[in-house]
Amino acid sequence: MAGVQTAVALREQGFSGAVTLLGAEPHQPYDRPPLSKAVLLGKADGSAFDVDFEALGVTLQVGREVTGVRPGDHALDTAEGAVPYDVLVVATGAEPIRLPGADAVPGVHVLRTLDDAERLRTVLSGQRDVVVVGAGWIGAEFATAAREAGCRVTVVEAAERPLVGALPAEVAAPMTAWYADAGVQLRTRARVERVEPGAVVLDDGTRLPAEAVVVGIGARPATRWLDGSGIDLGDHGEVVADASLRTSVPDVYAVGDCSSFPSRRYAERLMVHHWDNALQGPRTVAANIIGETPAVYDPVPYFWSEQFGRFVQYAGHHGAADATVWRGDPAGAAWSVCWLREGALVAVLAVGKPRDLAQGRKLIEAGTPLDPDRLADPARPLKSALAS
Incomplete structure (x- = not known):
């Protein structure tokens, strides 16, 4: 998403120079969210972007992996030879964290690429015993698809609850019941000791039957190819970008899952591994490549x-x-949670309440104070909670 949208944004904003888009995978560039949904369940064969690269004047080179960059020479290294550049945009995304010692065991999978989804589609069609390691976003989405396909699913989570790194305990706690309601066995405080053919062995000796194991324990920025380049990397291996998404070396930008940026709005550096970040960031990158006045990404x-x-x-x-202000009963089908700082909305989680999300997003952007009592009334539109 980030690479394709950068190329598209450059043309939309009037850039007339040569644009080359390099990708390591052999496929046409594709959208990732459908991989854990329609593609995984065989409801779609792929999710290629509807972009006419030839009409845009973009040179697309798939199946060409970049192994290094030499900023001093303004050149990328690939197995097929060097690729020169005037301006480079790093948009290599993230790669799944692997379960130590499990890669050599047959039947162990991750879900990140189109090829991953196609392999797992075969697993689901067999209605097998599946163990999912990790109760984060991707683990829950895969468990959902596996149950829809008729598989028997167990989710193993080392922490005491799902989404431990993403949401506070009191917010994530109601989501625990969703697993049982869907017929999924959720085992928390359970660590994987080892994976064997046909089984996952937990640290308490429990053996879980597993004709397939799907590992969803997080992702790390795909930046190892930048080692030795002089481009500054952060504590999580991400490219450290400034507010204009420039890196520490001249003529190199970074955007999407592979990077972090400073947020004035939240007064901290953010690393956002989500689709919308890969959609929005490229517009700032394109504006800064073309324009003289720096555009800020916040x-x-x-x-x-x-x-x-x-x-x-x-x-x-x-x-x-x-x-924290709750709107509605979390035991119900639709509810939301709002977070305030000094009376202004800074975040909103909406379950089955898209209107709360849409209104909340605008209120966050505006930064206007809200009345907590009015905000807590789920019968009121969220935007009606403006403080008087």
Whole structure:
């Protein structure tokens, strides 16, 4: 998404120079969210972007992996030879974290690429015993698809609850019941000791039958190819970009899952591994490549997840919030949670309430104070909670 949208944004904003888009995978560039939904369940054969690269004057080279960059020479290294550049945009995304020692075991999978989804589609069609390691967003989405396909599913999570790194305990706790409601066995505080052919062995000796194992324990920026380049990387291996998405070396930008950026809105550096970030960031990159006045990237982060029959949306960043307001009963089908800082909305989670999300996103952007009592009334539109 980030690479394709950068090429598209450059043309939309009037860039007339040569644009080359390099991708390591052999496929036409494609959208990733459908991989854990329609593609995985065989409802779609792929999710290629509807972009006419030839008409845009963009040179697309798929199946060409970049192995290094030499900023001093303004050149990329590939197995097929060097590729010169005037300006480079790093948009290599993220790669799944692997389960130590499990890669050599047959039947162990991750879900990140189109090839991953196609392999797992065969697994689901066999209605097998599946163990999912990790109760994060991708683990829940895969478990949802596996149950829809008729598989028997167990989700193993080392922490005490799902989404431990994404949401506060009191917000994620109601989501625990979603697993049982969907017929999924959720085992928390359970660590994987080892994976064997046909089984996952937990650290307490429990053996879980597993004709397939899907690992969803997180992702890391795909930046190892930048080692030795002089481009600054952060604590998580991400490219450290400035507010204009420039890196530490001249003529190199970074955008999407592979990078972090400073947010004035939230007064901290953010690393956002979500689709909307890869859609919005390229517009800032293109503007800075073309224009003389620096454009600043400071979005309200947004993502969504479809799991266990629920549409979950989140906008903002709740890390620095000083108050939490619930709208509705989390045991019900539709509810939301709002986070405030000094009376202003900084984040909203909406379950089955897209209107709350849409209105909340605008209120976060505006930064206007809200009345907590009016905000807590789920019968009121969220935008009606403006403080008087």
